[in-house]
Amino acid sequence: NAGVTQTPKFQVLKTGQSMTLQCAQDMNHEYMSWYRQDPGMGLRLIHYSVGAGITDQGEVPNGYNVSRSTTEDFPLRLLSAAPSQTSVYFCASTPGLSGNTIYFGEGSWLTVV
Amino acid sequence: AQSVAQPEDQVNVAEGNPLTVKCTYSVSGNPYLFWYVQYPNRGLQFLLKYITGDNLVKGSYGFEAEFNKSQTSFHLKKPSALVSDSALYFCAVRDWGSGAGSYQLTFGKGTKLSVIP
Numbered sequence: 001n002a003g004v005t006q007t008p009k010f011q012v013l014k015t016g017q018s019m020t021l022q023c024a025q026d027m028n029h030e031y032m033s034w035y036r037q038d039p040g041m042g043l044r045l046i047h048y049s050v051g052a053g054i055t056d057q058g059e060v061p062n063g064y065n066v067s068r069s070t071t072e073d074f075p076l077r078l079l080s081a082a083p084s085q086t087s088v089y090f091c092a093s094t095p096g097l098s099g100n101t102i103y104f105g106e107g108s109w110l111t112v113v
Numbered sequence: 114a115q116s117v118a119q120p121e122d123q124v125n126v127a128e129g130n131p132l133t134v135k136c137t138y139s140v141s142g143n144p145y146l147f148w149y150v151q152y153p154n155r156g157l158q159f160l161l162k163y164i165t166g167d168n169l170v171k172g173s174y175g176f177e178a179e180f181n182k183s184q185t186s187f188h189l190k191k192p193s194a195l196v197s198d199s200a201l202y203f204c205a206v207r208d209w210g211s212g213a214g215s216y217q218l219t220f221g222k223g224t225k226l227s228v229i230p
Contacts, residue, residue, distance in 0.1 A: 004156075035220075040122075042203060042220040043157075058217065090156060101147070102218055106156040 002026050006091050006105035013081040013112045021076040021108050023091030029103075031094045032074040036060065036087040037107075043090065049074055081112045115140045115208045119221035126194045127229050134189040134224045136204030145207040146187040147218070148178055150200045157203065163187060174198070194228045201225050 007022045025032065033048035035058075045058030049068040063085060065077040074093075078085060091105040116139045126132045138144055145164055149157040161172025168180045178189045187204060204221040 033217075040222055042117075042222040043205075044220075045217055048217065101159050101162060103159070104149075104157040107154075109154075 004091055004093050004103050004105040006089075006108050008108060009106070010109045011111070013078070013110065015081060015083060015112060017081050019078050019081065021078075021089055021091075021110070023074045023076065023105060024072050025074075025091075025093040025103075026072065027093060027095070027103070028071060029093035029095050030071070031096060032068065033058070033092050033102075034064070034066065034074070034076045035090045035092065037090060038087050046076065046089075078110075083112045086110060086112045115144075115206050115217075115219045117204050117206050117219055117221035119202075119204055119224045121224050122222075123225045123227065125227045125229060128196055129193050132191050132194040132198070132226065132228070134202050134204075134226060136187045136189065136221060137185050138187060138204070138206040139185060140206060140208040142208045144187075146178075146180060147205040147207075148172065148176070148187075148189050149203045149205065151203065151223075152200050160189070160202075194226075196228045196230050199226055199228045 004025045030051050034046040035043040037043050044060050046064050047066040049055045052068050052071050055066050089108045092102045094100045094102040118137045147162045148160040150160050151157050160176050161170050163170050163180045171177045176191050180187050201223045203223050205218045207218050
């Protein structure tokens with residue numbers, strides 16, 4: 001059981017470049033989300049999805065775009081990378097609302113120079 | 114709006130001693146509370162959660178946490194610390210009374226635990 005799989009693990013981008021962080025889960029979870037982790041700030045929600053075809057903004061959505069064409073996949077797109085987007089990105093999924101545990105991927109380390 | 118506070122950036126404890134990592138929360142409704150652990154260059158691993166019922170929750174690796182509604186706290190504890198427990202610990206809350214927004218998990222800023230041999 002692979003769980004939540006993120007790629008790439010590490011990436012260096014130049015300012016202004018675009019890229020997509022991939023996220024896939026094989027647990028048939030309805031809910032998926034993207035967080036960014038910055039030192040001293042914990043994890044902050046970027047975007048989330050409550051099912052295929054449905055996405056919504058979290059706390060820090062600017063500069064990012066998402067789509068959810070299938071239950072399994074939830075890619076995060078950086079439209080025009082900025083140094084402020086240097087961070088560690090985590091994809092997560094959960095079966096649904098209420099008290100279900102959220103499962104995290106291993107993270108993607110992104111540096112924008 | 115929901116929020117989580119972890120008042121200590123770092124906690125140092127000697128191996129074999131009991132450890133406590135503090136967490137307080139604020140929600141408008143009833144809370145779902147979680148503890149996660151993060152080892153260097155790894156993702157977050159689930160430790161335990163409080164949904165309802167017994168205020169003392171037992172989780173992975175010998176950790177437990179006590180839900181205290183009057184103090185709005187959910188402190189993480191372990192009776193005897195191991196060097197391998199050294200990691201970054203996150204408390205998180207979800208307000209299950211707020212509809213679709215209740216999906217959103219709000220994290221504290223994290224507490225670095227160092228267990229000294």
